[in-house]
Every structure is written in structure tokens, then in C-alpha cells.
Amino acid sequence: MACLNNWPWRVWAERTPFAVALKSRGTAWCWRDLQQRIDSLAAGFIQQGVSEGTRVVLRSKNSPDALLAYLALLQTGAHLLLLNPQLPAGLNAELLPSLDISFILDLSDTSLTLALPALELRHVGSCKNAAAWQPERLATLTLTSGSCGLPKAAAHSIQAHLASTAGVLGLIPYSQGDSWLLSLPLFHVSGQGIIWRWLSAGAAVVLADGESLETALEHCSHASLVPTQLWRLLQQPQLPEKLQNVLLGGAHIPLELTEQAEQAGIRCWCGYGMTETASTVVAKRADGTPSVGYVLAGKEVMLKDDEVLIRTPSLAAGYWKHGELTPLTDAEGWFHTRDRGVWQGDELYIAGRVDNLFFSAGEGIQPEDIERVLQSHPQVNHAFVLPVNDDEFGQRPVALVDTHPDATFEHLAQWLQGKLARYQQPVRYYRLPQEVVQGGIKISRQQLKQWLEKQL
Ligand code: 4YB
Incomplete structure (x- = not known):
């Protein structure tokens, strides 16, 4: 240099x-x-x-x-x-x-x-x-x-x-x-x-x-x-x-x-x-x-x-x-x-962002831990996990995934059994919305949250 x-x-x-x-x-x-x-x-x-x-x-x-x-x-x-x-x-x-x-x-x-x-x-x-x-x-x-x-x-x-x-x-x-x-x-x-x-x-x-x-x-x-x-x-x-x-x-x-x-x-x-x-x-x-x-x-x-x-x-x-x-x-x-x-x-x-950490029935959930496991599935290109409010648990994880068209959510949920603790298992799955993926080098969690709120 x-x-x-x-x-x-x-x-x-x-x-x-x-x-x-x-x-x-x-x-x-x-x-x-x-x-x-x-x-x-x-x-x-x-x-x-x-x-x-x-x-x-x-x-x-x-x-x-x-x-x-x-x-x-x-x-x-x-x-x-x-x-x-x-x-x-x-x-x-x-x-x-x-x-x-x-x-x-x-x-x-x-x-x-x-x-x-x-x-x-x-x-x-x-x-x-x-x-x-x-x-x-x-x-x-x-x-x-x-x-x-x-x-x-x-x-x-x-x-x-x-x-x-x-x-x-x-x-x-x-x-x-x-x-x-x-x-x-x-x-x-x-x-x-x-x-x-x-x-x-x-x-x-x-x-x-x-x-x-x-x-x-x-x-x-x-x-x-x-x-x-x-x-x-x-x-x-x-x-x-x-x-x-x-x-x-x-x-x-x-x-x-x-x-x-x-x-x-x-x-x-x-x-x-x-x-x-x-x-x-x-x-x-x-x-x-x-x-x-x-x-x-x-x-x-x-x-x-x-x-x-x-x-x-x-x-x-x-x-x-x-x-x-x-x-x-x-x-x-x-x-x-x-x-x-x-x-x-x-x-x-x-391990992830401090601000992404949330709690489900007292258990700390770092969404990135779940995302890493989901992304290790050969048919998953990208995964995000976000909290949704829940009367009983406070918050629970849901997953937004970009997968190969052949991979069904049922299959993913099954595949996750035994790989994550029960409280970490996503309670719902969505396809990652393509409109949020465009532009920039990163997908904004904030935008994903806004998208998710409209789905609930
Ligand atoms: C990570 C992370 C990691 C960032 N594991 N979380 O030249 C480079 O350094 C470069 C080369 C290839 C691709 C990207 C780069 C960057 O600069 C990336 C810099 C960047 O992402 N800046 S950012 O401000 O947009 O985001 C920073 C945040 O991204 C960090 O605070 C972490 O949360 C996350 N991050 N590298 C896990 N290896």
C-alpha cells in the first residue's frame, strides 16, 4: 500500500x-x-x-x-x-x-x-x-x-x-x-x-x-x-x-x-x-x-x-x-x-442486533438465531423472523422466507422440529414480499414489519 x-x-x-x-x-x-x-x-x-x-x-x-x-x-x-x-x-x-x-x-x-x-x-x-x-x-x-x-x-x-x-x-x-x-x-x-x-x-x-x-x-x-x-x-x-x-x-x-x-x-x-x-x-x-x-x-x-x-x-x-x-x-x-x-x-x-431481541413467554428470542437455521435449509434463499403480538405469550415469531417454489411451509415447519426450541418455532410463515427486496443492499426489517402489519 x-x-x-x-x-x-x-x-x-x-x-x-x-x-x-x-x-x-x-x-x-x-x-x-x-x-x-x-x-x-x-x-x-x-x-x-x-x-x-x-x-x-x-x-x-x-x-x-x-x-x-x-x-x-x-x-x-x-x-x-x-x-x-x-x-x-x-x-x-x-x-x-x-x-x-x-x-x-x-x-x-x-x-x-x-x-x-x-x-x-x-x-x-x-x-x-x-x-x-x-x-x-x-x-x-x-x-x-x-x-x-x-x-x-x-x-x-x-x-x-x-x-x-x-x-x-x-x-x-x-x-x-x-x-x-x-x-x-x-x-x-x-x-x-x-x-x-x-x-x-x-x-x-x-x-x-x-x-x-x-x-x-x-x-x-x-x-x-x-x-x-x-x-x-x-x-x-x-x-x-x-x-x-x-x-x-x-x-x-x-x-x-x-x-x-x-x-x-x-x-x-x-x-x-x-x-x-x-x-x-x-x-x-x-x-x-x-x-x-x-x-x-x-x-x-x-x-x-x-x-x-x-x-x-x-x-x-x-x-x-x-x-x-x-x-x-x-x-x-x-x-x-x-x-x-x-x-x-x-x-x-x-449473534444479531440488540434491538431485534424480543421475548415470548419470558424466553428471549434473537430472530437471527432462527434465521440462521432456516437459511441452512437447501431450498431457502433468505429468511427473516419478526415478532407478532400474542395475548398469551406476549410475542411470538413469524417467518418471512424466500424459498425454492417446491418448498412448502408445512415441509419447512416439519424440518425445523428438533432444530430449534419450541418457543423459537415460527407460528406462521409468509413468502418474502418482493417489493421490499428491491433497492439498496439490505432488506429493511422496518419495511418488513410494516408489510407484516398489513397482513395481520
Ligand atoms: C453483519 C455482518 C456480518 C455486517 N455478520 N452481521 O467492504 C466491506 O466491508 C463489505 C464487503 C462485502 C459486503 C459488505 C461490506 C460492507 O461494507 C458491509 C457494511 C454494512 O453492512 N454496513 S451497514 O451499516 O449497512 O450495516 C452494518 C450492520 O450489518 C452491522 O452493524 C451488523 O448488524 C450487520 N453486519 N456484517 C452479521 N458479517
Whole structure:
């Protein structure tokens, strides 16, 4: 990993100008091409009024234009809020006014109802094209998944992103000659993690730009995937030949998944992290045990009343709102994750979210325990367990499952007998509603709860 003393694309354009930096649909850009395009685009943004500290929304799915705009806007010193184009209008209307946004660059195919001064992609030849390289300056605002309430805007400096990268690249080999697919959205911290690893290593990044995951992966050595993506990939008749390393994260990583992928020749890396910590803080090479791995170099993890607490230089400087940063940590600098953890030797096991725990006739139920068992059924792709109110028990579990069409609920209920305690057996089953599955990298439990309430 290089020690960077300038914008990374400038560093690589000087050191390895003709090495491939970016590939998309058969086109490759070397670092020199990339730097020139970023310079002209950044000059275009500056000409349109963007300057150091200006807050700009970038609303886009992944594309070469979105990536170039991301880098060029960073180079102007702007604070960049990455926005998922699929966020509902009502949420945008509630959220954006509190974030003091000056401009929007909207590269999506649906328009935002909110009126904000628009930027366009404009290439300008001018030497007024960069702010000073100050990695400690705030650079990105990334929205948290917001399982309850409005998402929060976690504000990271470039230094924080680079600290995250250092931890991950201390474990996973990735250097020049390798290419990492931008397989997760830039508006999510997992997508940005890929970008900062690429910029630190001076390797290559690949953009799918409309291709399927399998096709795009044909030219990649690395990818970051959520478990469902890897499941789908493993169902393909042929696996991408060059794919060597997959970093998994974002949700519980089933053992069956990593075992199957490793057997097929894909090295799997399990990761655990979150928006606030700019992605992975705990990781390991998949080894057949259910933990998420070891604490990466430069990070600290402790458990307090079973809750995972993290202290790391990759942590956001705060949540941005109404012109202020609200600190994320307690007085000692620990971030309280609301995840329940258990140490297994030096390795951390994630049991589930503290807030998901509910009680049924006095018995504590961690829905994720039931979900893990359901998901180990070969015909279950995805399962969620939610509480429903019950006069006698207080609350009882119901399951929402995405299964192979042949799997009946009766069969599932039967199969669960003996695998779970009686109080953990779901009292009802539903098919996972597809409308809730769309968009983002995660399915929101909050939305599932709202859907379930309408069914009862
Ligand atoms: C987990 C979990 C795990 C998160 N077991 N619960 O670059 C990466 O790190 C990456 C690579 C591939 C896929 C995803 C990633 C991520 O960044 C994921 C980061 C993320 O999910 N952030 S989040 O803010 O949206 O959600 C964080 C929460 O997700 C955590 O607090 C946990 O509850 C859960 N989670 N990894 C079990 N391995």
C-alpha cells in the first residue's frame, strides 16, 4: 500500500501512468487518462460554483460517469453526499433539507422532486481544478441503513477511508495486476470501500455498467459481495474463471455458503463492519467456523453487556445535520454498534442486533438465531423472523422466507422440529414480499414489519 502525499490518481499517474486503472465494458483507462478526465471534470465543477466544503449530492447508481464524478468532486474539496436513486421521495424530502446541500449532480433516470441547484458533467481545461490534498478534511457523507427512523449522514474524512483500507489490505492481498469489481453501490460504504482499496493499491477497478454480475466478474480477481449475491453466483453453471477473492459482509455469512464457494476455488473472506466504521473492522479467511474473524490491525473491539464496541481511526467524525457534527462515540472514543457479540477465543461472533431481541413467554428470542437455521435449509434463499403480538405469550415469531417454489411451509415447519426450541418455532410463515427486496443492499426489517402489519 502506497503512502499517499497527493490525490491518489495523481500519485499513480506519476508512478505508473500507463498501468490500467479502470475497466468497463471492454474499455480500459490508464492512470494518466483517468487523472486527465478527473482534472477536466473537477475544473467543470469549480466553474459551476463548487468549492472546498460545498455540500454536493451525487445521486446515481454505479457507472463510469458516477465514479469519475465522485473522484472529481472529492478533488474540488467538496463534501459529497451519495444518494441511492431508489430512496422514496418522502424520505428525500424529509432528509435533504437538514443536510445543507448546495448542489445536486443527478445521474439517475428518475428525477428528484426536491428543487436543488443542478450540476452537470462538464469538462473544462483549466488549472483551477483541485483543492489541496488534505486527507483529514471531511470528504463523504454516507447514509446509514436506518433500520429505524431516518438514515443518518456519517461524515468521513479521506484519512478515515484510508484507515479502513489499511486494515483490509493488511489481510487480503490486492495489488497491481489485480482487479476488484465495483460490485456494490457507491452510495453504500461497501462500494466506497472498494474504491479506497483500489486507490491505495494502485491496482484496477472494474465497473459492470449494465452487465450481469457473472459477466462482469469474468475479468476480475476480486469482488465484495453480500451473501445473497454469492449464493446466486454459485447457482450459475460456470463460475468466472479469474475470480480468486471474495470479501463477504453486510449480513450473517452462512457456513454452507463459504464452504461451497471455497470448494469451487473461490477464496472467501468474511468481514464485519458498518457505515460508521467505513466498512470492515473484523475479518478472516473463511475457515469453517461461524465467527466473523479477528480484529484488523489498527482497530479495537470490546464487548460491554454483550454489545460490540469499536474504536478505530476509520470511524466517521460524526453524523452531519443542521450544520453540525454529532459525535458517534462515548467519552472514551468507543462507538456502540447495537450488535450482540460473543468472543470465541480471539474471534468475534455476531449473534444479531440488540434491538431485534424480543421475548415470548419470558424466553428471549434473537430472530437471527432462527434465521440462521432456516437459511441452512437447501431450498431457502433468505429468511427473516419478526415478532407478532400474542395475548398469551406476549410475542411470538413469524417467518418471512424466500424459498425454492417446491418448498412448502408445512415441509419447512416439519424440518425445523428438533432444530430449534419450541418457543423459537415460527407460528406462521409468509413468502418474502418482493417489493421490499428491491433497492439498496439490505432488506429493511422496518419495511418488513410494516408489510407484516398489513397482513395481520
Ligand atoms: C453483519 C455482518 C456480518 C455486517 N455478520 N452481521 O467492504 C466491506 O466491508 C463489505 C464487503 C462485502 C459486503 C459488505 C461490506 C460492507 O461494507 C458491509 C457494511 C454494512 O453492512 N454496513 S451497514 O451499516 O449497512 O450495516 C452494518 C450492520 O450489518 C452491522 O452493524 C451488523 O448488524 C450487520 N453486519 N456484517 C452479521 N458479517
